[in-house]
Amino acid sequence: MAGEFVEGWLVAQVLGEGSYGEVRLLVNARTGASVALKTVRSDPASSGATPAAREAALHRALRHPHVLRCLGERTHGDLHYMFLEYAQGGELFDRIEPDVGMPCGPARRYWRQILDGVQYLHSRGVAHRDLKPENLLLDHDDNVKISDFGMATLFRHGGKERVLSRVCGTLPYAAPEVLSAAQRPYRAAPADLWAVAVVLVAMLAGELPWEKAHPDCANYAAWLSGGGARPWGKLTTRALALVKRALQPDPAKRYTLEQLLRHPWTTASGADEVDSPKEESSWRGYSSQPAAAAGALSAADMDDMLSYSQPAHADDMLLATQSDRQTQLTQQSVLQRLVRRMTRVWVRVDEAAALEALCGVLSEQRYQHHYVHPRILAIECGSGLKMRAWALRAGAASGDPTVLLEFRRSRGCGLEFKRRYLQIKQALESIAAPPPPLSRDLLAPPIASQDVGEAMDET
Structure with a gap:
């Protein structure tokens, strides 16, 4: 189960991953404010400053409206943690x-x-x-x-x-x-x-x-x-x-x-811009759970984290734990600003059937795939592109069978990921469903964040 990483801050959703490690959402239990937590594993045999330490030192010196802020850093063994401004867009x-x-x-x-x-x-x-x-x-x-x-x-x-x-x-x-x-x-x-x-x-x-x-x-x-x-x-x-x-x-x-x-x-x-050859079509706008690190951030670092954090979207907190649910539910503005990402598909079957249908599509499109968790698939699409897909029930308490299939790029080109995602989404149209009404059930899916982190570790 997720717990406090630094005083008053809880680790929630995986925002991104790659060869460097992982980025997770870090949510303040009292205010609902959020920052991004980047975890990088260093080579314990290396001498001198690690690449992660050099990155953090350079990044912390930068202050500009169009440069993401680095708010602080910590180390624990061979893990280096960087606290970053959360860009929720x-x-x-x-x-x-x-x-x-x-x-x-x-x-x-x-x-x-x-x-x-x-x-x-x-x-x-x-x-x-x-x-x-x-x-x-x-x-x-x-x-x-x-x-x-x-x-x-x-x-x-x-x-x-x-x-x-x-x-x-x-x-x-x-x-x-x-x-x-x-x-x-x-x-x-x-x-x-x-x-x-x-x-x-x-x-x-x-x-x-x-x-x-x-x-x-x-x-x-x-x-x-x-x-x-x-x-x-x-x-x-x-x-x-x-x-x-x-x-x-x-x-x-x-x-x-x-x-x-x-x-x-x-x-x-x-x-x-009157000479456009095309019409302007519509568009829309690493590890498993980190262990508590030694030492504490300074008071100035904590102030920085609060002043540069942003309210977390409920969408970003789908994998938060049961123990954190009450804190989340007090943040009504979170629910009001829910943003459904383009890399999500709602279906009208249960989790097992949704993933079975997805496996059929992946096989037809000749993508390699395997389960890394009963509700999570790892997918390889060729050309170095890798993604994850997992199933979340949206209406567990009400009996609503609507399930969310979420896709997340792990490696490779973002444009190619989006192109392949749209192909998969179109192939799933026969079981597609409209998004359910916004409800508290959306904040309490049956997969704990630790399960997801460990499943992602396996690949």
Whole structure:
């Protein structure tokens, strides 16, 4: 059962996971406020500062409206815990419709905020080195928050800039000079801006332009030769002109951040975008339970956690424990702000039947899958994409048979995850049901958070 991690704070829902470890929701038992708890396992044999300690030290020094706040840290054995501002709007890729993208207006707003955040990072001499929609979070006001500084480094200090040689980042977003041994070492800022430009293409087109920026990739080779129809035909004239400047293979010719900020597409209003080739379709807006760590956060850290936390959504607390239910139910604003995520499917059969039907769909679509818990499936979709699916009963007390199937990306591209999810959702239409009325039963599913954490550990 979940308990207090630090005084007055309870560990609840898993928000994300990956090779680094896990991110969970941490909820204040008295106020219902919440922060994110990132857990990273370090190599106990390593000497000196661990990568997690270096990440936390760099991250805590950053203060900007479009950079996620690091509020504090703790260590316990080989586990390093970071307390982060909770961005309840999710990841940017949630706003991108696969193969369609999003309207120019919202894309431009996010683009400006991303550039603003990156400009701040570079002014502090920090290179992010893994900018992608999965690391661009959204707060409750739908504002961008740059997150995950696990690959970040200082490239400028005391007015002196150093070049970088490490190959890192996520392949489709990595600049050509990062991938090419002949072009290393490379300058940090242009490489970050290349990644940001690929993010812009994903926002406007709903797809990535290539698997990697290397001549042996056909789509990238077509870009170098000035050919290729997808995804460039989905961009407006101004947007394509901007992307051509931002995705210059030669970093010395690539637009600087200041030039990107001054470009007419960046500075335009939504009404100026009259040459769009497409209609703006509708879009919507590690471990098992951590053990109590040694030591306590300072009073200033605790104040930071409260001042930068946000009210938890009931949706985010679906896996909270029975002992926490009464605290949750006192937070009426939580129920009023319930947000149903796009990666959820309501069905009109019980949990076992829902998962049986899902297994049938997965087999038809030739996805590898297996149970890691009686109500949780691990799914592999190819191309490095992995996800989890679990079944939760919504109306246990009332006898309502409605069940929620929730899907969560574990590894791989967020856009590809969403594309595969939509295919699975369509295949389950024969048992689909409308969401049940908002009820307290939604806060008390039959799967404890510890069960889910342990099941996820198995994979």
